[in-house]
Amino acid sequence: MPISVAMKRQEADYIKALTAFSKPARGLCEVTWAGDEHYDYAWAADAEVWFGCMDLTEAAVFMLDMAEASLETHMRQKVAFLGLFDQVKRFIDARHDLRGSDLATLIVTVFQNGGTLSNNRRKRYAERVQPDVLDAIEDAVRRAMRGQALDDTEQD
Known part of the structure; x- marks a missing residue:
């Protein structure tokens, strides 16, 4: 603020x-x-x-x-975001092989867009990132934003 x-x-x-x-x-x-x-x-x-x-x-x-x-x-918001970022990054890294800079950009983008990835952004990454991986990132960010644990047993 x-x-x-x-x-x-x-x-x-x-x-x-x-x-x-x-x-x-x-x-x-x-x-x-x-x-x-x-x-x-x-x-x-x-x-x-x-x-x-x-x-x-x-x-x-x-x-x-x-x-x-x-x-x-500002610091509270930043710390909360960094925790979310780290949680999502570790979750996705453990399950998918994705270039680090792409993953970082996608996490930030999904977060800034309220938990969704725009169709334009999906098209931009279509050649490098599979649609199911984009879905997984979007889902992980959305779940983390709601404070849900990111593990395989957790369901929406």
Whole structure:
């Protein structure tokens, strides 16, 4: 999950963190409209001191929390996929003779496509991979996605 998604999910906290910084900063600047799209800005005398020692703690803590949420979600998903990949690869390798790069691509493709292999992808591999092997990969990925064991005694 990207950090921006985590931030959107915590929008109220995001606004609070921004406001903790921006509200005091806005109080140090007087903006006067000068016509059309022209404005005049006048900073308070102590603005330079405030900017030199402003407290960004709330914003920094919020960003760290969002980075951790993003990383934790991403890492969990990645670890789950790698476990599925390894399980399917070992299962297929034990039963079929297939080039490793083809198998890896097919596992990823089936996973990304929700457990199915498109007809176009089947045609692309038709010369190198038998249809029953493509079916076996598709079935193994689908079963692994459902959390089922991949052994010969397990039936759908």
